[in-house]
Amino acid sequence: MAAPLSLHLEFGGGAELLFNSEKKHQVSLPGQAGPWDIRQLLVWIQQNLLKERPELFIQGDTVRPGILVLINDADWELMGQLDYQLQDGDTVVFISTLHGG
């Protein structure tokens, strides 16, 4: 059983509006048998942080189109996407793409 995991979550580009308009969240994920990955983090966010209209954030087991996920300032595509195994102290950012001009 691994120790609890401390994460720094950020939401931006409008995604924060689904989280009480708070952009920064310091969270602690409970210890579990194996490591936490992003797929599990999304379920945790949906159950613990997301206040309303989850379909505006999650579709199926991933984020909805138009949200970019960044792990420690890198595109999650470079880090293994849903399979990335979270480390204590990681920063994960969810950014909604802006289209205005």
Add this chain to the structure above:
Amino acid sequence: MAAPLSLHLEFGGGAELLFNSEKKHQVSLPGQAGPWDIRQLLVWIQQNLLKERPELFIQGDTVRPGILVLINDADWELMGQLDYQLQDGDTVVFISTLHGG
């Protein structure tokens, strides 16, 4: 006798013009009996990096007026100034103030 010290030095705002127009310098200070401080670093820079006109960079035992020194993204005044003891991996930035508009 302490191990050699690896430092990341940066020059900007025009101060880089005294260093071959190179803004970033990865340097290694030789091991010595006690710790290195900024006062000693300035002497080392003058002897090893500074190509010409040292008076445009150093006056007495400190930097000339109009150059700001930053240690790991903080004003050196907050860090003990000339007496700050350098740690391996530190970033030290020398920025010339800009006045143009």
Add this chain to the structure above:
Amino acid sequence: SLTAKSSLSNEDIMRYSRQLLLPEFGVKGQINLSKTSVLVVGCGGLGCPLAQYLAAAGVGRLGLIDYDEVELNNLHRQVLHREENQGQAKALSAASAIKSLNSTVQCCPYQLQLSPENALDLIQQYDIVADCSDNVPTRYLVNDACVLSGKPLVSASALRMEGQLTIYNYKGGPCYRCLYPAPPPPDTVTNCSDGGVLGVVPGIMGCLQALEVFKIASGQGSSLHQQLMMFDAQDARFRSIKLRPRQSDCAVCGQNPSVTKLVDYESFCGSAATDKCRKLNL
């Protein structure tokens, strides 16, 4: 294309003297810039400062596309237009302001909606494209047209107190579809007309966008290759993100593209190519 220029006139030397002094730029950079044509898609909050600084610096030719007309609620951020231009075509209003700033720049206003029918023809006439548009279908359209024409796309956006800047289709970096293969659900899209925007935020992003266009045009190359720059005005913080490279399975820039000509982007996105009423009734 532009007449090849191999030297600067005396007036050019006087006008651009402050940037000719820069070792990174110099006479060669100025001549390169004067040979470069840039297409600006959208003369709004981003397009105004971008066009203003590119013209001031002496870009060769500037195409200005906008189908819309100047309204009073534009003036808090669309700083090329004046009160007296209300009701006029934005493309013409912007072109007239540009001319009074630098009459030596060739300025081509297009009062039209960029569409799958006209986009390739227009984009093929330019070296660099700046996406300053305000809606999702236009962003996919501009991206696909740039990939199909092989043009670098400098793309900025702004909303509320945030901004984003990326370069697509440039030196092995991703295109817009590599990052966003599927369009966002129309319900999740907020435009400036419903979300609001602080005027100086597109000002900052349009200036940064102009800087990258400028660096590509002068021959230095953009430093935002395969990067996304994000700006949060509330805490005055910038963050640069390393992006994925070009994706081999991308629908338009991948190895076996399914998009080989422009398509119907309003249907694809389920929304109209305007920031005024965001949903399309299909």
Add this chain to the structure above:
Amino acid sequence: SLTAKSSLSNEDIMRYSRQLLLPEFGVKGQINLSKTSVLVVGCGGLGCPLAQYLAAAGVGRLGLIDYDEVELNNLHRQVLHREENQGQAKALSAASAIKSLNSTVQCCPYQLQLSPENALDLIQQYDIVADCSDNVPTRYLVNDACVLSGKPLVSASALRMEGQLTIYNYKGGPCYRCLYPAPPPPDTVTNCSDGGVLGVVPGIMGCLQALEVFKIASGQGSSLHQQLMMFDAQDARFRSIKLRPRQSDCAVCGQNPSVTKLVDYESFCGSAATDKCRKLNL
């Protein structure tokens, strides 16, 4: 001072609708902004974009100081001026551009050199000062006058491909003299007229400077308190530095100040208050 405004006209609501939508700003922020007066010291590369965006957003009163006249070599970065304004006073040229963008802003052009004789009188009439000047003596003069009058000073600078932005004399943070107690040796000072500047760099810095003025004026407060923002255009990188607080031994804002009235800043700095010929023969 400005007439106290407690509500917005219908035209205000139309014009500023896109920023009234912002929860951080809203009607209260707009009314606060309309009650605020800002003094812009210098109508050059920084002052032009700053004045442009503050006026567009609806600042109450804008003072525009510049002793100089528009020259051709200004136009690559000083985007409020037009070719036809060459030879005119910059303060008047800028004021006329501002009026055509937003006629509801009170605009006060001053064609004069800010000096120890007039600085306090002028600064006392404004709530916030923006230093957009181009030389060392003026920067010390503006600083001391702001400290003696208790005004926040939003200060930007640009040279070659770099920019800096700080807020002085604000919420316990340092003043310019706290950071730079002694002036730089005149030999080490490079101005835009000898070092050059890429035009869009003061564009970016002036817009960021306007943002911080805007945040102070609307009541949100600046996020650059006791911070220095540095920009390197070559690699499109911003860096924010934590600065020292107000220094108790500062000559002007310290506990026993030696500077209690304005002094002769050209003598103090050994250079003239212009960016044209940098050395003063003493």
